[in-house]
Structure formats: structure tokens, C-alpha cells
Amino acid sequence: MRFLLRLATETRRHGVCVVRAIAIWVLLLCAPLEAQQPQPQPQPQPEQQEEFVPVSQLPAQDQLPAAPLLVVAYAFVWLALFAYLVSVARRLSYVQREVERLETDMKRGSRS
Amino acid sequence: MPQWFIPLAGLCAVMFTASPFLIANADYESTMGLVQKIFYYHLPSAWIFLLSAIVCGIASARFLFRGSPRQDRLAYAAAELTVLFGAIVLVTGPLWARKAWGVWWQWDVRLTSSLMGWMVAWAYLLVRKYGGPGSDKLAAGLALFGMANVPFVYVSVNYWRTIHPATTVVPTLPVDMGLALWFSVACFLLLFVLLLRLRVHLEEQRARLDALYLSLDE
Numbered sequence: 190m191r192f193l194l195r196l197a198t199e200t201r202r203h204g205v206c207v208v209r210a211i212a213i214w215v216l217l218l219c220a221p222l223e224a225q226q227p228q229p230q231p232q233p234q235p236e237q238q239e240e241f242v243p244v245s246q247l248p249a250q251d252q253l254p255a256a257p258l259l260v261v262a263y264a265f266v267w268l269a270l271f272a273y274l275v276s277v278a279r280r281l282s283y284v285q286r287e288v289e290r291l292e293t294d295m296k297r298g299s300r301s
Numbered sequence: 302m303p304q305w306f307i308p309l310a311g312l313c314a315v316m317f318t319a320s321p322f323l324i325a326n327a328d329y330e331s332t333m334g335l336v337q338k339i340f341y342y343h344l345p346s347a348w349i350f351l352l353s354a355i356v357c358g359i360a361s362a363r364f365l366f367r368g369s370p371r372q373d374r375l376a377y378a379a380a381e382l383t384v385l386f387g388a389i390v391l392v393t394g395p396l397w398a399r400k401a402w403g404v405w406w407q408w409d410v411r412l413t414s415s416l417m418g419w420m421v422a423w424a425y426l427l428v429r430k431y432g433g434p435g436s437d438k439l440a441a442g443l444a445l446f447g448m449a450n451v452p453f454v455y456v457s458v459n460y461w462r463t464i465h466p467a468t469t470v471v472p473t474l475p476v477d478m479g480l481a482l483w484f485s486v487a488c489f490l491l492l493f494v495l496l497l498r499l500r501v502h503l504e505e506q507r508a509r510l511d512a513l514y515l516s517l518d519e
Contacts, residue, residue, distance in 0.1 A: 253400050255336035262339045262393040263321070266346070269392075270492070273385050277499055284506040291513040 302502055310495055316488045320481075327481040336400040341481050343393040344471070345489035347415070350386035351451045353379045353493065354418055357425070358448020361441035370508065373437055376444055378500035380425040382493060383447070387419035402464055410457040411465040418454055421447035 320341070330337035357379035364372040394412070395405045406412065421443055428440040458467045474482060 255334055255400050258336055258396045258400055259338055262396040263342060265392050265396075266342050266389050269385065269389055273496070277496070277503060281499070281503045281506065284503065284510055288506060288510050288513060291510070291517065295513070295517065 303498070306495065306498060309491065313488065313491045313495055316484070316491065320485050320488050323481040323484050327478045328475065330478075333401050336397055339393050339397040341485045342489075343390060343397060344482065345486045346386050346389040346393065348486065349489050349493045350383060350390050350415075350418070351454060353382040353386060353497075354422065354444075354447045354451050356497070357383055357422070357444045358451075361444035361448075365438060365441045365445075373441070374501055374504035374508065375497075376441060377429060377504055378497055380422050380429075380440075380444060380447075381500060382496055383422035384419065384426060385496075386489075386493075387415070387422060390415060391419060407464060409463040409465060410461040411454065411463055414450060414454045414457055418447055418450045421450065 324338055324341045327338070327341070329335065357376050360372045360376035360379060363369055364376060394415075398407065399405050425440045425443045425447065428436050428443060432439055455468070457463065458465050459469075471479075471482070
């Protein structure tokens with residue numbers, strides 16, 4: 190009776206060992222295949238908001254509206270170009286008037 | 302004035318009127334948003350600023366070595382345009398930087414070397430106006446230094462650590478942003494040619510006036 194009980198226990202232990210060995214072997218075979226498959230990327234979760242930050246506490250560049258800076262930049266370009274054009278036109282008309290005046294004076298001088 | 306001046310001036314005015322529409326239709330930049338649209342006038346102005354410094358330098362070199370008064374007049378006109386377009390760059394840049402970087406000004410290589418180039422152009426004009434006899438040659442020497450500064454300004458963003466965008470930005474622009482930029486470049490280039498011709502004409506008239514004064518004295 191005691192002999193029969195020991196035999197049954199040893200047979201069960203041996204069976205468990207064989208099953209474990211097969212399972213480990215299958216796992217080792219499948220591991221590289223598993224590693225080659227693309228892993229699904231975890232979706233980025235929006236962070237939970239723990240406090241409200243007033244806009245006045247943001248960095249300086251985040252507080253500023255862009256539109257006034259843009260308008261000032263374009264207005265400056267147009268005004269600078271227009272002012273320069275007016276300046277050159279005024280200088281040119283002055284010099285041309287002066288040239289005409291001198292040429293007239295010289296003609297009068299040569300006649301007399 | 303040459304016959305082509307008036308039609309080209311009309312074309313330039315039409316192009317400048319059309320440019321804001323193209324700029325408005327260009328896509329927003331992802332991180333800077335609306336304020337990045339300053340770029341479409343800032344960059345062409347910067348290129349014309351550098352181009353006029355080169356024109357001033359080459360004309361000054363030819364005046365120094367050949368003594369041609371025509372080249373001196375061209376250099377004087379280009380120096381004034383260097384100051385004008387440099388002022389546009391140095392005003393629009395900080396307006397953009399205030400929003401994009403959080404500061405009006407940063408003493409990095411690109412900004413500092415641009416300011417230096419602009420100050421050299423101012424120095425040229427001041428020497429010409431208040432330098433007395435011989436100031437034209439002194440100013441021509443200054444213009445050579447102004448021209449030598451140009452490649453340094455251009456490559457500075459690629460060789461030194463700076464927060465200014467690199468020169469690689471332009472070739473990688475998408476179609477709608479590139480179209481707005483190159484149209485603005487064409488506008489500014491045409492305007493530069495017209496203003497340079499007008500300013501040279503003013504110098505020619507001044508030379509004529511000086512010759513008349515001299516003949517009256519004799």
C-alpha cells in the first residue's frame with residue numbers, strides 16, 4: 190500500500206516537471222516573435238488639471254497678443270518706405286529747382 | 302529718369318498692394334502662430350539690407366581704385382538704402398522676437414552683427430555729410446568694412462549657438478509659405494532697384510548743381 194502511494198506521487202511529480210519544461214520551451218520559442226511585433230503605443234492621456242493658472246502668471250511671450258505686434262511691424266515698414274520716398278522726392282525737387290534757377294541766371298548773364 | 306522707371310514703379314505699387322493677401326493666405330507656423338507673418342517682410346528687408354551693403358562696398362572699392370565719380374554716387378545711394386532697410390530689419394525683428402522669444406533683443410551673433418552693419422552704414426553717411434574735404438574716400442574705406450561684415454551676418458546662425466532661426470528654414474518652406482515669401486522678395490528687390498535709381502538720379506542732379514556753381518564762380 191505504501192509502495193503504491195509513493196509510485197503515484199513520483200509519477201505526478203514527473204508529469205508536472207515535463208509540463209513545466211514544455212511550457213518554458215514554448216515561451217522561449219515565442220519570445221523573439223513577440224518582440225518583433227509592433228507594440229501598440231499607449232495613447233497620451235491629457236494631464237489632470239490640479240490648479241487654475243491666471244493668464245497674468247504665464248511667461249511674458251504667452252501673455253502677449255500677436256496682432257498688435259504684427260500691425261505695428263507692417264505699419265512701420267510701409268511708413269518708413271513712404272517717408273523715405275517723400276524725402277527723396279523733396280530733395281530731388283529742391284535740387285532740380287536750383288539747377289533750373291542757375292541755368293536761367295547763366296543764360297541771362299550771357300545775353301547781357 | 303529712364304523710360305522704364307514709371308511703369309516699373311506702378312508694377313511695384315501693385316505688387317506691394319497684393320502681397321498682404323498672399324501673406325494672409327499662407328499657413329500659420331505651428332509654434333509661433335500669427336506673429337510669424339512678420340517674417341514675410343522681415344526676411345526680404347534683411348536680404349536687401351545685405352545686398353545694398355554689398356553694392357555700396359563694391360562701388361566704393363571701384364571708386365577708391367579707379368576714382369570714378371559715378372561709382373561714388375552709386376555707393377552713396379546704396380549706403381542710404383542700407384540704413385533704410387537695416388532700420389526695417391532692426392524694428393520688425395524685435396517686434397517678432399518679443400512674442401516668439403519673450404524678449405525684445407538678444408545679444409547673439411546674428412542680431413549683434415546686423416546692428417554693427419547698420420551702424421557702419423550710418424557712419425558712412427555721417428562721414429560723407431560732416432567729414433569735409435576727402436570724406437568720400439574715408440567713407441569708401443568704411444563701406445569696405447560694411448561689405449566684409451555681410452557674409453559674417455549671413456552664416457552666423459549656422460556656426461554659432463543662437464536662438465535666431467537658421468538659414469535652412471527657407472528651402473524647407475511649404476508651397477503657400479514659400480510663395481508668399483518669394484513674392485515679397487520680388488517686391489522688395491524691385492523696390493530696391495527703383496529707389497537706388499531714384500537716389501542715384503538725385504546725386505547726379507547734385508553733381509550738376511555743383512558744376513553750375515563752379516562755373517558761376519569762374
